[in-house]
Amino acid sequence: MESRVRAGEKLVEVPEAQDAALQFIGRIRTPWSERKDCPRQGRVDGPECRVEVFAPWREALLGVGEYAHLDLLYWLDRARRDLVVQNPGNDGQRYFGTFALRSPQRPNPIGLSRVRLERVEGDALIVRGLDCLDGTPLIDIKPVTCEFTPKAPPKG
Amino acid sequence: MESRVRAGEKLVEVPEAQDAALQFIGRIRTPWSERKDCPRQGRVDGPECRVEVFAPWREALLGVGEYAHLDLLYWLDRARRDLVVQNPGNDGQRYFGTFALRSPQRPNPIGLSRVRLERVEGDALIVRGLDCLDGTPLIDIKPVTCEFTPKAPPKG
Numbered sequence: 184m185e186s187r188v189r190a191g192e193k194l195v196e197v198p199e200a201q202d203a204a205l206q207f208i209g210r211i212r213t214p215w216s217e218r219k220d221c222p223r224q225g226r227v228d229g230p231e232c233r234v235e236v237f238a239p240w241r242e243a244l245l246g247v248g249e250y251a252h253l254d255l256l257y258w259l260d261r262a263r264r265d266l267v268v269q270n271p272g273n274d275g276q277r278y279f280g281t282f283a284l285r286s287p288q289r290p291n292p293i294g295l296s297r298v299r300l301e302r303v304e305g306d307a308l309i310v311r312g313l314d315c316l317d318g319t320p321l322i323d324i325k326p327v328t329c330e331f332t333p334k335a336p337p338k339g
Numbered sequence: 340m341e342s343r344v345r346a347g348e349k350l351v352e353v354p355e356a357q358d359a360a361l362q363f364i365g366r367i368r369t370p371w372s373e374r375k376d377c378p379r380q381g382r383v384d385g386p387e388c389r390v391e392v393f394a395p396w397r398e399a400l401l402g403v404g405e406y407a408h409l410d411l412l413y414w415l416d417r418a419r420r421d422l423v424v425q426n427p428g429n430d431g432q433r434y435f436g437t438f439a440l441r442s443p444q445r446p447n448p449i450g451l452s453r454v455r456l457e458r459v460e461g462d463a464l465i466v467r468g469l470d471c472l473d474g475t476p477l478i479d480i481k482p483v484t485c486e487f488t489p490k491a492p493p494k495g
Contacts, residue, residue, distance in 0.1 A: 195395040202363040202476065203414050205447050206356040224484070236438075239351040240446060243423040245436030254451060256412075258359050267399040280401030282392075282480035290396060291361050291478045295410060295451070320358065322447045324438035328380070 190275055193268035197290065200264070209236040209321035211257055216317050218261070224285065225314040227299045234308040234321060241306045244324075248303040252327040253310065255296050258320040262292035294319070297327060346431055349424035353446065356420070365392040365477035367413055372473050374417070380441065381470040383455045390464040390477060397462045400480075404459040408483040409466065411452050414476040418448035450475070453483060 188194065212233040215221045222229065234255065236244060247253070266288045268278050281289050298312035308324070344350065368389040371377045378385065390411065392400060403409070422444045424434050437445050454468035464480070 193398065195398075197395065198362065200360040200362040203361040203416070204356040205359040205361065206354065206420075207358040208446050239353065240423065240438075242349065242351075243437035243446075244439070245424060245434070246439030247436060250439070256447070256449060256451070260359070264362075267396065268401060278401070280403060281399035282396075283400070283402030283406070283482055285481050285484065289479060290364050290399075291412070293412060293449070293479055295412070295481060323445060323449055325441050325451060326439055328441065 207320040211319045225296045225312040227312045232313045250326040254325040256323040259287040259292035262287040363476035367475045381468040383468045388469045406482040410481040412479040415443040415448035418443040
């Protein structure tokens, strides 16, 4: 857990997280090896990143290549989890609740980016629009369907 | 875990999930108490739902009311986690990898909906656009900033 806390930011005592457990399903390769180099939010005109999927989940990529955009969920394993009020600009002026920010510091440090799928390369996806460190653990891949007719028919 | 598996769907042996742990930060109240009643995907013209935030996280709502749309993450605690290929229409015809679907059945059963924030009521958010069961555990709330100027200045 990163220890940095800025003046006026507010921490809470939180219970040990044990309500549900995650398994990492892959790993994300990006150009950024230090936090200071990561963009604040990903941009779809940003650099290509490589999303590597572990066995036994590779077969779950069947059909992903038909989508133009994906929602990726990943685990921000260096974030602290006890901040409730933050000062993202470190200016001592503007404070926001954690749920009014997309900061990595949050009770469940899950990152979410809506990315553009450039292509599928074997067991990996090449995407643009990420903002995370090289080596970040992958949690989920979801297709973005709102731009297209859903493949599955609606329930009767 | 729900046991239903359709003809031709494919399961894998998965290790016990223990790479990271989640804490539930609230609970979602919706009109749907059985899975068959849930919409396939939420619609922003759907019914109002109530997102209740637990102590000690209520102060983290500071500033959330300024956003028109939020990304909500929630835990689909009745989903099975070992399906890699699915037949969502149950027609024996069209099979998709789990990552080409937004089905609840996935290795990390996290639901994600982009919702419209109608109003804040004390420690709860009233939103439209959800698709989950009444009582679903809440994992995260993130503001959707792409429509607006981000509140935090970009890094220099």
